Amino acid sequence: MNRIYFDHAATTPTRPEVIEAMHPFWGQYFGNPSSLHHFGKETLIAIKEIREKIAHLIGAKGDEIVFVSGGTESDNLAIFGVAYANRDRGNHIITSQIEHHAVLEPCRFLEREGWRVTYLPVDSYGMVNPEAVVDAITPETILISIMHANNEIGTIQPLKEIGTIARGRNVYFHTDAVQTFSHIPINVDELNVDLLSFSGHKFYGPKGIGGLYVRKGTRISPHIHGGYQEFKLRAGTENIPGIVGIGKAVQLAMLEMDAQTTYLTNLREKLIKGLLQIEGVRLNGHPDKRLPNNINITVDFVDGETMAINLDFKGIAVSMGSSCTTSMKGPSHVLSAIGRSYEDARSSIRITLGKDNTDKETDYFLEVFGDVVTNLRSMSHIYQEKR
Numbered sequence: 001m002n003r004i005y006f007d008h009a010a011t012t013p014t015r016p017e018v019i020e021a022m023h024p025f026w027g028q029y030f031g032n033p034s035s036l037h038h039f040g041k042e043t044l045i046a047i048k049e050i051r052e053k054i055a056h057l058i059g060a061k062g063d064e065i066v067f068v069s070g071g072t073e074s075d076n077l078a079i080f081g082v083a084y085a086n087r088d089r090g091n092h093i094i095t096s097q098i099e100h101h102a103v104l105e106p107c108r109f110l111e112r113e114g115w116r117v118t119y120l121p122v123d124s125y126g127m128v129n130p131e132a133v134v135d136a137i138t139p140e141t142i143l144i145s146i147m148h149a150n151n152e153i154g155t156i157q158p159l160k161e162i163g164t165i166a167r168g169r170n171v172y173f174h175t176d177a178v179q180t181f182s183h184i185p186i187n188v189d190e191l192n193v194d195l196l197s198f199s200g201h202k203f204y205g206p207k208g209i210g211g212l213y214v215r216k217g218t219r220i221s222p223h224i225h226g227g228y229q230e231f232k233l234r235a236g237t238e239n240i241p242g243i244v245g246i247g248k249a250v251q252l253a254m255l256e257m258d259a260q261t262t263y264l265t266n267l268r269e270k271l272i273k274g275l276l277q278i279e280g281v282r283l284n285g286h287p288d289k290r291l292p293n294n295i296n297i298t299v300d301f302v303d304g305e306t307m308a309i310n311l312d313f314k315g316i317a318v319s320m321g322s323s324c325t326t327s328m329k330g331p332s333h334v335l336s337a338i339g340r341s342y343e344d345a346r347s348s349i350r351i352t353l354g355k356d357n358t359d360k361e362t363d364y365f366l367e368v369f370g371d372v373v374t375n376l377r378s379m380s381h382i383y384q385e386k387r
């Protein structure tokens with residue numbers, strides 16, 4: 001069967017160029033970068049170069065990039081690291097209701113340990129209001145963590161405004177940029193961001209590697225203790241093949257970012273237009289302040305999971321909101337936060353495009369999708385009655 005992958009927010013295939021770049025670092029260049037001999041120097045030089053390349057992408061310096069195991073660890077390091085290092089300054093954290101679980105769960109953990117956390121609401125597009133950030137800041141506030149773009153509905157947050165507020169009030173500002181890093185332009189100085197999380201497998205790099213940008217001078221303590229790697233912020237021998245892979249993925253993304261944004265936005269708009277022509281289909285998230293590759297829709301009277309399974313039978317891979325919540329009960333916390341009812345949230349699916357998706361695939365999808373919806377609705381008593 002010819003399969004179509006529309007779940008790039010969950011993960012992306014590792015590019016062949018990335019796999020090729022990693023290859024020599026499994027066997028030929030195997031040295032521990034902490035070793036002082038020739039073998040160690042080879043890998044030490046490699047990771048130093050990559051650190052600089054990655055820093056360059058976001059307007060940072062090489063020694064402000066800390067390699068970790070992925071987006072989840074990066075979010076955890078930012079939140080626990082800043083919370084524990086700044087306990088003498090205050091115990092209040094501000095975040096939003098639509099963050100990834102990799103941010104929400106560390107915050108909930110800290111609440112149980114005596115910190116106070118404000119979970120800001122969002123509007124019907126999934127946007128955080130910067131004014132609400134101003135109102136939430138107290139003398140005890142040490143950290144604001146607001147994601148760059150949401151992984152379920154694609155809404156891009158007003159980071160620059162929030163960053164300016166944080167800077168003015170001397171509060172650290174962290175952003176989970178896992179969905180935007182290497183996809184849309186980021187400059188940490190323009191955004192006034194102090195900490196920024198990214199993950200390799202969300203932009204055609206390998207899984208199990210990511211990083212945290214930490215602005216020089218930020219008070220942060222390590223979360224994993226041991227050796228003195230990664231500026232004493234992340235102990236453990238570095239994942240060299242992973243670092244080489246993420247470096248290659250960044251290098252390629254830098255060259256292709258503008259073209260890909262244009263390509264994906266056109267594909268997205270065409271698909272949204274086609275989907276909205278179907279009766280009872282509504283778009284979730286912001287109409288234009290959204291990720292170039294993200295579509296999230298509510299399809300009235302059709303169960304999201306059933307829809308996704310039926311599409312999978314036809315060879316099309318989509319998701320119900322976040323992949324991390326698939327195994328959880330209850331509707332998406334993001335769709336609830338934008339005001340979708342329980343039924344609406346259960347009737348929603350996410351389609352996230354990638355650089356290798358084609359016009360032909362989106363045409364085929366629209367054809368199949370229309371049939372699937374008609375078919376499922378014909379079996380729905382509620383739908384039949386409402387008609």
Ligand SMILES: *Cc1c(COP(=O)(O)O)cnc(C)c1O
Binds near residue numbers: 009072100199202
């Ligand atoms: C995927 C994702 C994460 C987690 O990243 P991993 O590398 O899978 O741990 C965190 N935040 C967002 C917004 C994501 O999309």
